[in-house]
Amino acid sequence: MAKIAMLGAGFIGDFYTFSINGQRSRDKVCVIYSRDEARGRAFAEKHGIARWTTSMEEAVNDPEADVVIIGLPNSLHLKAVELAASAKKPVLCTKPLGCNADEAKKMLELVEKAGVPHGYLEDLVYTPKTLKALQSVRTGAIGKVIWTRSRETHPGPHSDWFWTKSVSGGGVLLDMGCHCIEIGRNYIGKDIKPVEVMCWADTLVKPIEAEDNALGWVKYDNGAIGQFEVSWSFRGGMDLRDEVMGTEGTIWVNNFLRTGFEIFTAGGKKGYVAEKSETEKGWVFPVGDEVVELGYTDMFTDMFDSLDNKREPSETFYDGYIVNEIMDACYRSAKSKKWEPVRLDIWRGQAKASKISELISYDENHFLVKEERMPDGSVKLILKDKKTGVISQIVKK
Ligand SMILES: NC(=O)c1ccc[n+]([C@@H]2O[C@H](COP(=O)([O-])OP(=O)(O)OC[C@H]3O[C@@H](n4cnc5c(N)ncnc54)[C@H](O)[C@@H]3O)[C@@H](O)[C@H]2O)c1
Numbered sequence: 001m002a003k004i005a006m007l008g009a010g011f012i013g014d015f016y017t018f019s020i021n022g023q024r025s026r027d028k029v030c031v032i033y034s035r036d037e038a039r040g041r042a043f044a045e046k047h048g049i050a051r052w053t054t055s056m057e058e059a060v061n062d063p064e065a066d067v068v069i070i071g072l073p074n075s076l077h078l079k080a081v082e083l084a085a086s087a088k089k090p091v092l093c094t095k096p097l098g099c100n101a102d103e104a105k106k107m108l109e110l111v112e113k114a115g116v117p118h119g120y121l122e123d124l125v126y127t128p129k130t131l132k133a134l135q136s137v138r139t140g141a142i143g144k145v146i147w148t149r150s151r152e153t154h155p156g157p158h159s160d161w162f163w164t165k166s167v168s169g170g171g172v173l174l175d176m177g178c179h180c181i182e183i184g185r186n187y188i189g190k191d192i193k194p195v196e197v198m199c200w201a202d203t204l205v206k207p208i209e210a211e212d213n214a215l216g217w218v219k220y221d222n223g224a225i226g227q228f229e230v231s232w233s234f235r236g237g238m239d240l241r242d243e244v245m246g247t248e249g250t251i252w253v254n255n256f257l258r259t260g261f262e263i264f265t266a267g268g269k270k271g272y273v274a275e276k277s278e279t280e281k282g283w284v285f286p287v288g289d290e291v292v293e294l295g296y297t298d299m300f301t302d303m304f305d306s307l308d309n310k311r312e313p314s315e316t317f318y319d320g321y322i323v324n325e326i327m328d329a330c331y332r333s334a335k336s337k338k339w340e341p342v343r344l345d346i347w348r349g350q351a352k353a354s355k356i357s358e359l360i361s362y363d364e365n366h367f368l369v370k371e372e373r374m375p376d377g378s379v380k381l382i383l384k385d386k387k388t389g390v391i392s393q394i395v396k397k
Pocket of ligand 1: 009011012034035071073076094121123159
């Protein structure tokens with residue numbers, strides 16, 4: 001049973017608390033930190049939390065709290081981790097871990113030096129569909145993963161600080177690219193080293209300093225590619241989709257928008273529909289249970305189970321650090337317009353991964369390249385001579 005000090009009474013603090021205090025959960029938020037007294041009190045009353053405070057230090061050192069959760073703007077994550085590490089309390093931090101890899105590395109070093117358990121709150125690798133899809137990948141259902149594609153787009157974030165680069169550390173690439181990159185890593189294999197990236201990022205629509213649109217490719221040591229597509233100027237709600245292509249199969253996941261629950265309302269829904277929904281009238285696309293479908297429930301179950309059982313959760317500060325390093329390389333690439341290496345001062349996965357390509361023997365002298373049934377009913381086989389390398393075809397009637 002975890003007793004939590006929640007830092008941040010904003011959007012994610014609210015979602016996290018709904019998820020943790022929800023249903024008949026054993027785990028409870030026992031103190032909320034908000035820099036604003038009135039917001040803190042209102043948050044505590046809404047969620048039935050015993051104490052609120054305007055001091056981050058007081059919340060972290062609350063005698064009842066045995067876990068610290070960070071749901072503050074990006075530029076405050078490091079400070080909050082410092083406090084939790086010096087209080088020797090387990091700490092779970094929202095995404096992105098740091099504003100950049102230097103910060104993320106400091107956070108990883110702080111918790112490891114203090115010997116406190118840590119978790120990276122990357123909810124989108126815990127959506128029920130993603131968990132099932134990952135299980136299928138790990139049992140070999142789609143063979144070896146060749147490439148992944150992860151898309152997170154919406155009309156832009158809900159608070160001023162996201163749009164202010166000095167506080168957020170970056171634009172949509174940092175804010176949402178972190179989700180897509182970690183989803184790709186999970187499918188490709190977190191022990192396979194990300195080696196280089198190519199990224200395009202630009203400010204196309206919004207009057208801001210940071211990028212509001214970005215696309216990128218993360219190349220892994222085994223040759224696999226993780227593509228990400230992120231936007232703060234997409235219209236029509238929040239689009240969270242992933243595709244995985246393997247040597248033996250394919251997975252398509254739609255996590256949020258238009259997933260089979262549709263309401264038409266001529267008068268208007270009169271209230272919240274779903275995160276980042278743009279309309280309350282006409283056809284609307286609600287989500288059954290957002291905290292479950294966005295992964296928060298399974299994420300906290302993994303986090304608190306790991307604390308109870310003294311094991312690591314699936315996502316740790318180390319993962320957050322790797323993601324920040326990949327994003328730093330993306331920013332370098334967007335500037336240089338070239339493939340940029342991912343600089344990993346800390347790497348704990350495979351030193352060298354074997355390549356994806358596989359040779360299937362057709363007979364003693366040939367490899368099979370491809371087999372296809374043609375419209376006339378025949379079967380065409382494309383073969384490669386093992387000695388000469390010559391490609392040929394045979395047709396079986
Ligand atoms: N899916 C996700 O995992 C997800 C979704 C949204 C946000 N987040 C992350 O959560 C963090 C917070 O984002 P949010 O959406 O809750 O933002 P928010 O603006 O809704 O809430 C942030 C909270 O921090 C407070 N705050 C702002 N500046 C502060 C300061 N200088 N000192 C102390 N408190 C301050 C605000 O008053 C508010 O209570 C960010 O790191 C963001 O990336 C994660």
